[in-house]
Amino acid sequence: MLLEERLNEILCILEQKRTVTVQELTEILNASESTIRRDLTVLHRKGLLVKVHGGATVIGINYSTKDDDVATRQDLNRDEKIHIARYAAELVQANDFVYIDAGTTTELLIDFLTEKKAIFVTNGINHAKKLVQRGFTCYLLGGELKLSTEAVIGSEAIFNLQKYNFTKGFWGTNGVSLQRGFSTPDINEAMTKKESMKQTKEHYILCDSSKFNQISPVSFALFTEATIITTNVQDEQYKKLKNVKEV
Amino acid sequence: MLLEERLNEILCILEQKRTVTVQELTEILNASESTIRRDLTVLHRKGLLVKVHGGATVIGINYSTKDDDVATRQDLNRDEKIHIARYAAELVQANDFVYIDAGTTTELLIDFLTEKKAIFVTNGINHAKKLVQRGFTCYLLGGELKLSTEAVIGSEAIFNLQKYNFTKGFWGTNGVSLQRGFSTPDINEAMTKKESMKQTKEHYILCDSSKFNQISPVSFALFTEATIITTNVQDEQYKKLKNVKEV
DNA sequence: TCAAATTTGCTCAAATTAAATCACAAAAAT
DNA sequence: ATTTTTGTGATTTAATTTGAGCAAATTTGA
Incomplete structure (x- = not known):
C-alpha cells in the first residue's frame, strides 16, 4: 500500500468517525504502530487532523468538558x-x-x-x-x-x-x-x-x-x-x- | 507495446484507481520496472500525475510528506x-x-x-x-x-x-x-x-x-x-x- | 497522590524503492 | 550502409520507508 494511499484512507476514516485511535488504524490499514504514528504526525503537521493522546480527531472538534453534552448529541x-x-x-x-x-x-x-x-x-x-x-x-x-x-x-x-x-x-x-x-x-x-x-x-x-x-x-x-x-x-x-x- | 499507448494506459488506470504502484503497473503492462519508472517520470514532468514513493497518484490528492518543497516553490x-x-x-x-x-x-x-x-x-x-x-x-x-x-x-x-x-x-x-x-x-x-x-x-x-x-x-x-x-x-x-x- | 498501564518519540537495522549507469536492439536519419 | 537516436531491460548504488525495541512522558485508577 502506498504511503499516500494510507494517508488518504486515514482522512476518509476520520471524516466518518470524527475520532480514531492508533490501535484501530493499525488494524484497518494493516500497518505497525510506528507507521501509523508517523502518518498521524505528517497529517497533523499539514493541519489535516489533530493528533491527540491515543489517536487523532478531525479539526475543529471541541471536547472541552462543558461541551460534552453537545458533542455527545452530535x-x-x-x-x-x-x-x-x-x-x-x-x-x-x-x-x-x-x-x-x-x-x-x-x-x-x-x-x-x-x-x-x-x-x-x-x-x-x-x-x-x-x-x-x-x-x-x-x-x-x-x-x-x-x-x-x-x-x-x-x-x-x-x-x-x-x-x-x-x-x-x-x-x-x-x-x-x-x-x-x-x-x-x-x-x-x-x-x-x-x-x-x-x-x-x-x-x-x-x-x-x-x-x-x-x-x-x-x-x-x-x-x-x-x-x-x-x-x-x-x-x-x-x-x-x-x-x-x-x- | 508503444510508448504512447503505455502512457495512455497508465493515465486510464490511474483515473480509475486514484493511486497505483510501480509493481502493479509492471504486471498490468508487462514492462520492466525501469520502463514504468521512466514513464511515470515523463507523466510527472508533464503534470499529468504525481509521482510518489512506490508509485503514483492523480493530481489533487496531495498528501505528500515533503510539503516543504511545494511550499517553497509556491x-x-x-x-x-x-x-x-x-x-x-x-x-x-x-x-x-x-x-x-x-x-x-x-x-x-x-x-x-x-x-x-x-x-x-x-x-x-x-x-x-x-x-x-x-x-x-x-x-x-x-x-x-x-x-x-x-x-x-x-x-x-x-x-x-x-x-x-x-x-x-x-x-x-x-x-x-x-x-x-x-x-x-x-x-x-x-x-x-x-x-x-x-x-x-x-x-x-x-x-x-x-x-x-x-x-x-x-x-x-x-x-x-x-x-x-x-x-x-x-x-x-x-x-x-x-x-x-x-x- | 502515587504506582501501574498505556502511549509517545526516538534510534537503528532491515526491507523496499528510486535513480544512475551501462548494454543492447530497433527504428530513423544521414 | 552506417551513424544517430530512441526505447528497453539489467545492475548497482543511494535514498526512503518501515517495524521493533526502549526510555521518557502521559494518562488512569485506586
Missing part, C-alpha cells in the same frame, strides 16, 4: 446519519444521473458511493470537491454562491437546473411534517430544492429522527412527493407510511 | 505575485462585472479587492468561496469540476459563459510568447479561458516574470489580445510594448 445523530447515508448510497446504480443537494447529511452520502459509472450534479461546493476527489464525474451547478450554506442557490441556479433530467436525487431537510411536507428556513434554498426536485424522477429525502414533526418557514415539497430515508422513527403514524423507509 | 515568486495582484485589484471599479479565472495568481487578487459594488463570476471553487467569505457578490460558473485545478471547465462551462458580458476579466497563464501568445497545458482549460475572454471587454493577464518566453501546449489568446500585468521583466523586447504593464 455524535449520536452522526451514527444515525451514517446509517442513512450508507443506505442511500446503495441506491445509486450505473448510468444514474444523480442530483445531490447541499447539506451535511447528503455530504456523508458521498463517502459511501461506489458506482463510478453514475454522473453527479450538485449545488454544494464541498460536495463537488469531495466527489471529484473520490474519482466521480461531477458537475457543479452554476449560480450565486451563498456563504451560509456554501451552496449555489438563487434564480440563476434555478435557471441552470432546467436543462437537467435526473434519474435520482437526494435532499436534506430541516423539518418533516405530514401537513406541511418538507421545509427549510431559507426561501432561496427552498426554491432551489423545489426546482431540482421538479427535474428529478426519484426523490429521496435523507433525514434523521430529530426532524420529524418539525416545521421550518418555507416548504419545498409535499410529504408524498419523496421517499424518506430515515432511522429510529419514534412517531407511530409515520411508521406505516409506504414512502418512509426505515433503515 | 513562495518562490510570491512577492512578485502579490505585487501584481495588488495592482490588478485596483482596476476593479464600482459596477464592474468581473470574471476571475481559476489559478493561484488570480486567487491572490481576491485578497486585495475592495470594491463591493462590483459583481464577480469565477470558475474556481476556492476563488468563489474566498470571494463570498470576503463579502463580495459571487457567481460560480456551472459545469464539470476537474480535480487537478479545482476549476470548472469543459463544454458545459463554455456554454454557460455565453450568457455573460463581463466588463473586465483576469486570467493566469503558463506561458507568454510574442508568437504563440498565451498558453496552458490543458486543452479544456485553454478553451474555457478562450471563451471567457470572448465574453469580456477588457482582458488582463496576471503573470510573473518566470512565464515569459515559455510556450505550453495549447494557446488561448494572441499576445495583443490582453494587457499583461507583470513585474521585473528581463527581456527587453517586451518592455517597450504598450500592452505590457510593469508594476
Whole structure:
C-alpha cells in the first residue's frame, strides 16, 4: 500500500468517525504502530487532523468538558446519519444521473458511493470537491454562491437546473411534517430544492429522527412527493407510511 | 507495446484507481520496472500525475510528506505575485462585472479587492468561496469540476459563459510568447479561458516574470489580445510594448 | 497522590524503492 | 550502409520507508 494511499484512507476514516485511535488504524490499514504514528504526525503537521493522546480527531472538534453534552448529541445523530447515508448510497446504480443537494447529511452520502459509472450534479461546493476527489464525474451547478450554506442557490441556479433530467436525487431537510411536507428556513434554498426536485424522477429525502414533526418557514415539497430515508422513527403514524423507509 | 499507448494506459488506470504502484503497473503492462519508472517520470514532468514513493497518484490528492518543497516553490515568486495582484485589484471599479479565472495568481487578487459594488463570476471553487467569505457578490460558473485545478471547465462551462458580458476579466497563464501568445497545458482549460475572454471587454493577464518566453501546449489568446500585468521583466523586447504593464 | 498501564518519540537495522549507469536492439536519419 | 537516436531491460548504488525495541512522558485508577 502506498504511503499516500494510507494517508488518504486515514482522512476518509476520520471524516466518518470524527475520532480514531492508533490501535484501530493499525488494524484497518494493516500497518505497525510506528507507521501509523508517523502518518498521524505528517497529517497533523499539514493541519489535516489533530493528533491527540491515543489517536487523532478531525479539526475543529471541541471536547472541552462543558461541551460534552453537545458533542455527545452530535455524535449520536452522526451514527444515525451514517446509517442513512450508507443506505442511500446503495441506491445509486450505473448510468444514474444523480442530483445531490447541499447539506451535511447528503455530504456523508458521498463517502459511501461506489458506482463510478453514475454522473453527479450538485449545488454544494464541498460536495463537488469531495466527489471529484473520490474519482466521480461531477458537475457543479452554476449560480450565486451563498456563504451560509456554501451552496449555489438563487434564480440563476434555478435557471441552470432546467436543462437537467435526473434519474435520482437526494435532499436534506430541516423539518418533516405530514401537513406541511418538507421545509427549510431559507426561501432561496427552498426554491432551489423545489426546482431540482421538479427535474428529478426519484426523490429521496435523507433525514434523521430529530426532524420529524418539525416545521421550518418555507416548504419545498409535499410529504408524498419523496421517499424518506430515515432511522429510529419514534412517531407511530409515520411508521406505516409506504414512502418512509426505515433503515 | 508503444510508448504512447503505455502512457495512455497508465493515465486510464490511474483515473480509475486514484493511486497505483510501480509493481502493479509492471504486471498490468508487462514492462520492466525501469520502463514504468521512466514513464511515470515523463507523466510527472508533464503534470499529468504525481509521482510518489512506490508509485503514483492523480493530481489533487496531495498528501505528500515533503510539503516543504511545494511550499517553497509556491513562495518562490510570491512577492512578485502579490505585487501584481495588488495592482490588478485596483482596476476593479464600482459596477464592474468581473470574471476571475481559476489559478493561484488570480486567487491572490481576491485578497486585495475592495470594491463591493462590483459583481464577480469565477470558475474556481476556492476563488468563489474566498470571494463570498470576503463579502463580495459571487457567481460560480456551472459545469464539470476537474480535480487537478479545482476549476470548472469543459463544454458545459463554455456554454454557460455565453450568457455573460463581463466588463473586465483576469486570467493566469503558463506561458507568454510574442508568437504563440498565451498558453496552458490543458486543452479544456485553454478553451474555457478562450471563451471567457470572448465574453469580456477588457482582458488582463496576471503573470510573473518566470512565464515569459515559455510556450505550453495549447494557446488561448494572441499576445495583443490582453494587457499583461507583470513585474521585473528581463527581456527587453517586451518592455517597450504598450500592452505590457510593469508594476 | 502515587504506582501501574498505556502511549509517545526516538534510534537503528532491515526491507523496499528510486535513480544512475551501462548494454543492447530497433527504428530513423544521414 | 552506417551513424544517430530512441526505447528497453539489467545492475548497482543511494535514498526512503518501515517495524521493533526502549526510555521518557502521559494518562488512569485506586
